[in-house]
Amino acid sequence: MSEALVAGVEITLCALCGHRFDPQATNICASCPLGKGCSLACCPNCGYSAPDPSRSTVVRLAVRAAAALARRRRVPAVPGTTLAQAVPGSQVTIKTLEHVPVRHREQLLAYGVAPGRVVDVLQIRPVTIVRVEHAELAFETPLSRAIGIAAPAEGGPR
Amino acid sequence: MCPCKGRLTLMAVGCHAASALSEPTPGRSAEIVLVGHPNVGKSVLFGRLTGRYVTVANYPGTTVDVFRGAARAVDGTAVIDTPGIVSFPARSEDERVVSRLLLDGEERTVVQVGDAKGVRRTVELTVQLVELGLPLVLVLNMSDEAVAAGVRIDRERLSELLGISVLLTVATSGAGVGEIAAAVSAALPTRARIVYPAPVEEALAELGRSLGETPVAARGAGLLWLGGDEEAQTFLERQLPAELLERVRARVEQELGETAAAALQRTRSAYADDVVAEAVRQEPGPTGGVLERLARLSTHHVWGWPVLAAVLYGVYWLVGVFGAGLLVGLLENSVFGRHVNPWLTQEVTRAVPSDFIVDLLVGQYGLWTMGMTYAFALILPIVTTFFLVFSVLEDSGYLPRLAVVSNRLFHALGLNGKAALPMVLGLGCVTMATLTTRILESRRERLLVTLLLALGIPCSAQLGVVLGILGSISPAATLIWAGVVAAVVLAVGWLAARVVPGERSPLLIELPPLRVPRPANVLVKTLMRLEWYLREVVPLFLAGTAFLFVLDTTGALPAIVDGMSPLVVGWLGLPPAASAVFLVGFLRRDFGAAGLFLLHAQGQLSAEQAVVAMVTITLFIPCIASILIIVRERGAAQAAAMIATIFPLAFLVGGLLHHALLAGGWGA
Numbered sequence: 001m002s003e004a005l006v007a008g009v010e011i012t013l014c015a016l017c018g019h020r021f022d023p024q025a026t027n028i029c030a031s032c033p034l035g036k037g038c039s040l041a042c043c044p045n046c047g048y049s050a051p052d053p054s055r056s057t058v059v060r061l062a063v064r065a066a067a068a069l070a071r072r073r074r075v076p077a078v079p080g081t082t083l084a085q086a087v088p089g090s091q092v093t094i095k096t097l098e099h100v101p102v103r104h105r106e107q108l109l110a111y112g113v114a115p116g117r118v119v120d121v122l123q124i125r126p127v128t129i130v131r132v133e134h135a136e137l138a139f140e141t142p143l144s145r146a147i148g149i150a151a152p153a154e155g156g157p158r
Numbered sequence: 159m160c161p162c163k164g165r166l167t168l169m170a171v172g173c174h175a176a177s178a179l180s181e182p183t184p185g186r187s188a189e190i191v192l193v194g195h196p197n198v199g200k201s202v203l204f205g206r207l208t209g210r211y212v213t214v215a216n217y218p219g220t221t222v223d224v225f226r227g228a229a230r231a232v233d234g235t236a237v238i239d240t241p242g243i244v245s246f247p248a249r250s251e252d253e254r255v256v257s258r259l260l261l262d263g264e265e266r267t268v269v270q271v272g273d274a275k276g277v278r279r280t281v282e283l284t285v286q287l288v289e290l291g292l293p294l295v296l297v298l299n300m301s302d303e304a305v306a307a308g309v310r311i312d313r314e315r316l317s318e319l320l321g322i323s324v325l326l327t328v329a330t331s332g333a334g335v336g337e338i339a340a341a342v343s344a345a346l347p348t349r350a351r352i353v354y355p356a357p358v359e360e361a362l363a364e365l366g367r368s369l370g371e372t373p374v375a376a377r378g379a380g381l382l383w384l385g386g387d388e389e390a391q392t393f394l395e396r397q398l399p400a401e402l403l404e405r406v407r408a409r410v411e412q413e414l415g416e417t418a419a420a421a422l423q424r425t426r427s428a429y430a431d432d433v434v435a436e437a438v439r440q441e442p443g444p445t446g447g448v449l450e451r452l453a454r455l456s457t458h459h460v461w462g463w464p465v466l467a468a469v470l471y472g473v474y475w476l477v478g479v480f481g482a483g484l485l486v487g488l489l490e491n492s493v494f495g496r497h498v499n500p501w502l503t504q505e506v507t508r509a510v511p512s513d514f515i516v517d518l519l520v521g522q523y524g525l526w527t528m529g530m531t532y533a534f535a536l537i538l539p540i541v542t543t544f545f546l547v548f549s550v551l552e553d554s555g556y557l558p559r560l561a562v563v564s565n566r567l568f569h570a571l572g573l574n575g576k577a578a579l580p581m582v583l584g585l586g587c588v589t590m591a592t593l594t595t596r597i598l599e600s601r602r603e604r605l606l607v608t609l610l611l612a613l614g615i616p617c618s619a620q621l622g623v624v625l626g627i628l629g630s631i632s633p634a635a636t637l638i639w640a641g642v643v644a645a646v647v648l649a650v651g652w653l654a655a656r657v658v659p660g661e662r663s664p665l666l667i668e669l670p671p672l673r674v675p676r677p678a679n680v681l682v683k684t685l686m687r688l689e690w691y692l693r694e695v696v697p698l699f700l701a702g703t704a705f706l707f708v709l710d711t712t713g714a715l716p717a718i719v720d721g722m723s724p725l726v727v728g729w730l731g732l733p734p735a736a737s738a739v740f741l742v743g744f745l746r747r748d749f750g751a752a753g754l755f756l757l758h759a760q761g762q763l764s765a766e767q768a769v770v771a772m773v774t775i776t777l778f779i780p781c782i783a784s785i786l787i788i789v790r791e792r793g794a795a796q797a798a799a800m801i802a803t804i805f806p807l808a809f810l811v812g813g814l815l816h817h818a819l820l821a822g823g824w825g826a
Contacts, residue, residue, distance in 0.1 A: 102417070103249070107666055109423050110245035112279050125459040127562050127575070127665055134275035134307055136671070138457070138562050140574070140664040 012041055012052070019045035023052050083128060083144040086121040093118050096148035104143055111137050113147070189236045189264060190229060190342055193256060193287065194271035195280070196242025197670050199299040202329040203271055204239035207231070207338065224255060231339035238266075241596075246286050247387035247419070251596040251604075257382070257389035260290060261374060267293040267342050274304035274326060277311060277438045281430040284320055285352060286382070291375030293345035294322045297338060301326040303671075308443030316437035321350045330676065351377065354425050357413035358384065361406045368398055384410065384418040449672040456556060457669070462563040469556065473547050474625060477618070481543030482626025490535040490759075499527055514711075523710050529703035532752040533696050540622025541691055542684070548586050548618070549683045553675035557582055558667060565665050571648065572655025573598075574665035577607050584615035586687070588780040591615070592787045602660035608792055609654055612784060613804050614647035616776050619695075619748035623755050624772050630758075631765045638819075642773050646811055694783065695746070702742040702749050709741075729813040730770055731820070733762050740774075744805075746781040766816070766824040774812030779804050 012023050023041035032038070041052035086092045094117050097105045112132040113119060122136065123129040128144035130137055190207070192200045204210070208227030225239040240259060241252035248254040260268070270287055272280030280298065287294055298304070298311065317324040323341040327334035353359065358381075365380040372379060382390035384407065394403060410418050455461045503520040510516050520527045551557060560582060565575030576598060584591035588611050595604040595611075616624060628636040655662075709715035715738060722737040730736070735757060743750025754771050757763050763771060779785060779801060788797040 102419075104664065104666055106247075106419060106423065107244055107249070109427060110279060110282065111668065112276070114427055122454065123457060123459075126462075127457075127565055129457060129562070129669065133278055134304075134309070135273070135279070136453075136669040137666070138575075138669050139666040140565065143664055143666065 012043075014043035014046060014048055015050060016048035017043060017046040019043050021045070081149050083121070083130070083147040083149050084124065084141055086124065086149060088121055088123050090121050091118050092121055092149040094147060095150040097146075099146040099148070100143060101146075104139075108137075108139075108143075108147075111135060113137065188234075189238055189266045190232075191238045191240060191259060191266050191268050192271055193240055193260070193268055193283075194242060195244060195273065195276075195283065196668065198242070198271050198273045199329040200242065200271045201225075201239055203269075203297065203299065203327070203335065203338075204237055206329055206332055206335045207237045224259065229339070231336075232342065235342075243283070245283055246382050246390075247385050248389060250599050254389055257387055260287075260292070261379065261382075261389055261393045264373075267295065267345050269295045269297055269338065269342065271297045271299050271329075274298035274301040274311060275307050275309055277309070277316070278430045278434045281320070281433050282426050284322075285426050285429060286378075288320065288322065288348045288350045288378075289352075289375060289381050290378035291347050291349065293342075294348050295338065295341045295345050296320065296322055296324045297327050297334075298324065299327050299329050301334070302328045302331075306443065308441035310439040310441060312437045312439075316433065319433050319437060322348060330679075352425060352429050354381075355414060355421055357410045358418060358421060361410045361418075364406060365394070365398070368402065369394075370397060372397075381422060385422050386417075386419045449674070453555075453559070453669075453672045456559045456672070457562040462559075466560070466563055469551070473544075473551075476547050477540060477544045477622050478625025478629050481540045482622040483629065485539035485543065486536055486622075486626060489539055490531070494531050494535040499531065502526060517711075518704075518707055521707070523703055523707040525700055525703055525707075528706075529700040530696070532703075532749065532756075533692070533699045536623065536752045536755055537619045537695060537748060538688075538692070540626070541618050542688060544618035544622060545586070545684045545687045545691075546680065549680040549687075550675050552683075553673065553679060555670040555672045558669050561665065561667050562669070569662070571606065571610070571651035572658075572662045573603055573606055573651075574663060576665060576667050577603065580607050580611065581615060584611045584617065585621060586618050587691075588612065588615055588617050589784040589787050592784060592791060595791070599663050600660060602658050603663065605658060605792060605796065606651065606654055608788060608796075609800055610647055610651050612779050612788060612800050613650055613807070614643050614777060615780075616643075617748060617780055619691075620751045620776065620780075623748065623751040624776065627755055627758050627768055628772060631768060635765060635769050638769050638815075639772050639776070642811065642815055643776050646777060646807070650807075695748075698746055698781070699749055702745045705745075706738060706742060725809060729809065729816070730774060731816040732767050732771055733757070735762060736767075736771060739771075743775050743778050747775050747778040748781075750775045750778070766819045769819065769824075770812050770816045773815055774808050777804065777808035777811055 013020055021044050029038065029042065032042070039051055040049040042049045083092065083094075094113055094115050096115055097108060097113070100108060108114075112135070113130065117132065120131040121128070122131055124141075124144070127138050127140050192204055194200050204225065204227065207229050209230050210225075210227035224241075227237050227239075229235040229237045238259070240256045243253045243256045246257065248257045260266075268287055268290075270280070270284055272283070277298065280296070284294075284296055296316075298313075301311070304311065311326065313324050313326055323345065325334055325337050325341055327338075329335060354362075361384065362377050362380045365383075366376045369376045369379075379390055379393055383394050383403070391403075407418065414421050452465075456465045458465075499520070506520050506526075507516055510519070517524065519525055522528070557579060560578045561575035563575075564578045568575050568577045571577070579597065580591045580594040583594050591611055592608055595607045598604045598607060624639060625636065628639055706715065709718065718741065719734050719737040722740070723734060726732050726737045726740060727734055736754070739750045739753035739757065742753060751772070754763065754768070754775065757771075758768050785797060785801065788800060
């Protein structure tokens with residue numbers, strides 16, 4: 001059975017007969033002796049049963065975990081390339097720190113990671129390590145994802 | 159670049175723009191304050207200037223408090239060593255110490271210590287210090303490394319541009335350090351200034367008119383405040399109404415269209431770029447040496463772990479096998495067991511007529527046979543090897559790299575890899591490590607790490623005893639102990655991270671270069687730590703022994719042992735004698751661990767009992783000193799909550815482990 005959202009109601013399409021129904025609204029389960037705690041949705045038209053994701057604890061937990069993962073991966077949108085995408089061993093020019101939280105932006109600036117400056121990218125995983133003015137600085141991926149870089153050819157002061 | 163031309167103007171004393179100001183005369187300040195970025199050699203320089211040694215190491219955050227000493231070359235002048243500060247505004251507790259010190263109004267000369275390889279960022283901090291109007295000298299340290307890296311500094315030009323004395327030093331060898339005293343004596347209160355955007359300048363002028371007499375330049379204090387420094391905020395609020403400050407800041411930021419801090423930072427950064435362009439030249443330097451390659455491996459997402467495993471195995475072999483096994487065996491069995499103790503017991507028995515005194519000195523709970531033997535035969539060899547290994551690790555610069563490798567692990571505990579530093583230092587001494595939590599950025603992080611330190615990080619002496627006992631049983635015993643303690647620490651940390659409100663901050667840390675440790679520094683540091691350790695341990699061991707002796711003599715000990723029997727014998731499955739061990743374990747857990755070591759050596763503990771006892775005592779709060787430090791750093795309420803949680807948890811986990819091991823057939 002496939003699902004679609006129609007006017008805020010989850011509509012399930014029966015894979016057997018093609019009937020569209022709202023699994024929450026159907027009262028077919030009320031008469032079923034195994035209905036309590038059941039994670040299947042039965043088509044009120046043909047009786048075909050298929051797993052109902054909205055009733056499955058496993059699916060619910062998986063969806064929640066995926067959403068949490070997506071939230072974690074959601075970083076400030078930096079147009080163009082970010083430091084997290086740089087190749088270890090390359091030199092890149094910092095373009096913007098606009099999306100870095102203020103507190104960390106000040107620290108990065110104090111270390112010399114500033115727009116227009118060229119840094120050596122030493123490592124990307126497990127954390128980003130760059131060398132700027134003979135100092136090595138390590139910071140987490142969410143920060144490097146928020147640092148915009150220019151193409152190497154654009155250059156800048158070292 | 160003429161300092162008085164262009165977008166940025168630095169008007170130093172002697173410059174025509176500043177000549178209208180009354181000329182200050184050089185004078186000797188009562189104190190010299192060493193200020194600078196973390197890990198640039200301030201503490202080594204402090205040692206050179208005062209002859210007093212403070213712990214120095216190759217990682218940022220070694221100094222978390224201020225240290226004072228008398229300057230050898232300038233009579234009547236004190237030198238103050240401060241924690242490293244990345245820039246103003248101060249972010250962590252240790253950085254705030256520096257702000258507070260500079261604003262407190264005492265007569266001081268500031269000696270800024272910077273890394274000669276990083277002149278640009280040093281100059282950014284110099285500008286902030288110059289603006290405070292205190293006498294200032296800039297010392298560019300590690301100039302040998304700068305030369306090796308191809309950095310060429312025109313010292314005279316730099317001095318001319320900044321309007322202050324600039325010295326090049328190598329603090330570890332003492333090169334250039336001799337010039338500091340003369341430069342300090344000749345240092346003048348700085349009058350230099352950068353011209354900031356108009357709204358900032360207008361705000362500074364308004365603050366200057368409103369402020370009365372200030373111990374530092376009103377302009378500098380105003381700039382610190384505009385930059386967001388909390389100490390400067392407190393400083394200004396003492397003299398100006400909060401509404402005025404709010405109004406000024408709101409107007410500046412509205413006119414700038416951005417935060418004042420951002421505008422200040424950009425202006426200073428541009429100025430520093432100009433200075434570096436004039437006074438510093440970068441020539442090609444060497445690339446890719448052995449240490450450089452090892453540095454890359456130590457933080458690699460795959461190879462970092464084998465490197466860590468090799469380091470841990472090295473520590474285990476030197477401390478657990480060599481120190482706790484060979485050296486303790488030699489001292490405890492051969493020297494003390496066969497020679498010193500029998501001879502002393504015989505002599506004391508012969509010379510002293512009182513049985514009470516004989517028992518007090520060389521009896522079962524005798525000051526010598528128990529207290530001193532524990533301290534010198536059991537603990538001393540272990541801590542000696544540990545401190546030696548630890549000093550090598552500290553000076554090599556490897557410890558901050560652990561922050562990178564372990565960052566993901568600490569992420570699960572609501573922390574970042576920076577927490578690895580106090581946790582690893584806790585293996586040396588939990589009390590000192592609790593102080594080091596000041597390098598962490600938020601109160602939440604400091605609280606979480608303090609809890610984990612108090613709960614499950616064994617200090618060196620205890621770790622050595624544990625490795626000594628469990629190593630002699632089987633590798634499985636060591637793994638069970640390590641696994642259970644790690645699981646408890648992780649579970650409590652995971653839970654605490656969800657209970658304690660606040661957000662986790664991402665990792666952002668400077669990694670010092672890997673260096674070959676200097677044997678002299680390693681040796682001095684080891685000896686210093688040994689001296690400190692024995693000074694703390696011996697009186698406590700003697701007090702603990704005397705306490706047990708009194709309990710035994712008055713007949714209270716058997717009653718206490720009986721009282722603890724349901725817990726120690728019934729729940730933990732240990733022999734009754736272990737009750738006395740746990741009793742002194744409340745005083746110092748390594749004292750308790752030493753008692754367990756002897757019980758095991760005397761065949762009173764089975765393999766299963768040894769593992770249970772070691773897990774239980776490892777989860778104790780380390781010692782009375784650490785409790786006092788927790789009270790000082792985190793407050794009495796949090797300390798009481800930790801004590802109320804940790805002791806019952808230790809017995810709970812020990813008992814559960816005992817029953818699990820029995821169920822698994824270990825105790826059969």
